[in-house]
Amino acid sequence: MNALAPTISALRFPSFSRERLVVCGLLAVVSLITIYPIATVIVASFNAAPLGAPASWSVEPWRSVLADAATWKVLANTFVIAIPRTLLALVLAAALAWLCARTNLPGKKVLLGALAFMFFLPDLPWIISWMLMASPQAGLLNTWLGAQWINVFNLPGLIVLGAARVTPTLLLFLYPAFLAMDASLEEAARVSGASAWRTIWTINLPLAKPALLAVFILAFVRSVDSFELEQLIGAQAGIYVFTTRIYDLGFSGATVMPGRAMATALLLLAMTLGLVLAQTRWLGTTAFTTVSGRGFRPRTLDLGAWRWIAFVAAWLFVLITGVLPFVVLTIGSMMEVYGFIEFRMFTLRHWREALGSSSVLLSIWNTIQVGAASATLGIALALAISYVMLRSRSALRRVLDWIAWAPWAIPGLVMGLGFLWAFVSWPIFGTLWILALVFVARGLPIGTQQFSAAIRQIGAELEEAARVHGASWRQTFARIWLPLLKPALLGAWTLIFVMAVRVLDSALILTAAGTRLLSVDIFSYAGGGMMEGAVVLSLLQTAVILIGYVAARLLLGRSPLEVNA
């Protein structure tokens, strides 16, 4: 009975009817920003008319998409890129997570901190920097090394860059799982006569399999719905995947065919949704579960002299994929011509121009507004959902949980398309609100994940003690809940803020003349060949993210994303 007490509490809502009202209200709001946009995509996929023409309903878009060889080509490309990319990232992340969690690697706390910080770095600047460093012939790396062969504008380039970029994210999932593994299981194998390697193969790997599988699917889905890298580097190399094909069909191609773009988007959605559902089916939960090892320090493996080799390798990874791109970007922003780093070319002209331009300043201000609004609304909505999930006994709460978690499986580009079609005639369209709303939707899984873990840790007795000693529901919420949830609230706020500032795909589709964001500006500068401007804007975007990160760190006294569970 007592074991059940922390999760099942009778401290429900003040009355049954109010509970029902709250649950239904939340369901309506969440459906509006998740189910409704996707439903409009489905409807629009049966409209064969080109953009601007009156609707003509038929299955023509589906038939032509399925009959089009290009569809199958992008499907093949998507997998040819995603599979090796995911495997490479998984190997890198597992190795780094294992080094940080289970070995005597020197300075592993600092390494973990650096890798966790890399998670927050924005993608667009990183990609722009690699375009600068690793283009064929003139790329800086080729110049420095006297080589000709370094080139990321090809399949291996897309695979390796994508893998390197997603590795810190995967590490954040794997590290707690590795940390929580019971060392006595390994020791029992060693005592029974198994060698260190045999122990890893027969004990550690099978034990880590659920975590590794979950992370594999997460990385795979992220690869399939990735857009920035595929558009900026892949499209230039003539390699199209699902996301870039959708963008081409719907926005940038010769004749814009919305119906076909929607049908292609739904094929992509079916793929990601299938993968995520398969994952929950096999593995039970979404991947963002952190196992807390409260007061439990696992014994670590002595690597001997190997630890210095591992040390150098791990820090090389951090230097090459974390530090180098941003250093090059910073220096490159002060060069007369993009792509050269020479002292005589030094200039601050690009910075002066950018900071003197009212449209750039507006983009910065818009970006901050959208980030702050989506983070604030997102955590409020996610908190309400998490509370209902834990305290309500209404049957509808299961539906609510599912809908709030759905954006996890919806590619950002598809979400953007859905919002475009769903809200095009609403007054919020063309304002910053539509951009904030799409990031609220995409932030819901992040928020609910953070909060349900935190709420479960708080336990019901702390809340009950307040009620019994005279606090009303509202007083309990303000005095017990909010202070105890502060770390989770700030953490989720920062994660959503950073996402809204850096993500391009949804923003690109929903942005309008007066609502430009930094991400969209970077993309259009880079797409238009104005790399100097793109570089400066990239650094401005990085700065906005760093300010958000540092502010959260100061308020919390630690990293907004806790990995030292």
Add this chain to the structure above:
Amino acid sequence: MSEIAIRIARLWKTYPNAPAPAVQDVSLEVADGEIVTLLGPSGCGKSTTLRMVAGLEAPDQGTIHFGARAVNDAARGVNVAPDKRELGMVFQSYAIWPHMTVGENVAFPLRVRGKSKSEIRERVAQTLELVGLPGMEARPAPALSGGQQQRVALARALIVAPRILLLDEPFSNLDAKLRAQMRGELKVLQERLRFAALFVTHDQSEALSLSNKIAVMNHGVIQQCGPPRALLEAPANEFVRDFLQDHTNYETNTLSA
């Protein structure tokens, strides 16, 4: 004869998806200045009964009165919210709020009742002294030992001088020596403050040494209710005898207490 502080009558509670009712037809009275213990194995319904008295669970049937005031009457749809019951309660986990100091924890019931700062300061100091933690107001709550947390929980429960004190396995997380000491202190406090205490435990010796009356529960039903000596001398059934016997074989000395 003192007045009845808690009157539980014909209480029923079934959890959804549970095969059997957690509490079946439970009736019980606790008079002012009395300690009544609900004793039984885990899952016997004692905690559920206590939580219904606290207002943390709603009974399906039956009534609960505090004095003349009905706080639960399932038939008439009466279910007073926990914060309107004017109780003190000590939880098994102590439920000390980790983000507050000792003083803030103890002051909480007065603060939500909107008392003045000076009154709060004075009464917090008095109550901490009462539970043997004088001058500890500024200590952060997580830095306390188990025994000290227990005293803070007790102070918080007693600060509004409630007529009724509920205790849910309050001593089960303490070591044996400390448990005996806290039992003694609770007894002394109760004789001074004359609250009516409803006490839940699975520990026979605790029940026998502390209670004016024991209600032995099993499978949601009160098997027998009476003074400790009466239960020992004339157990109503096998279960009551076995459950109490366990203890009397080893610790007969506490009976004279």
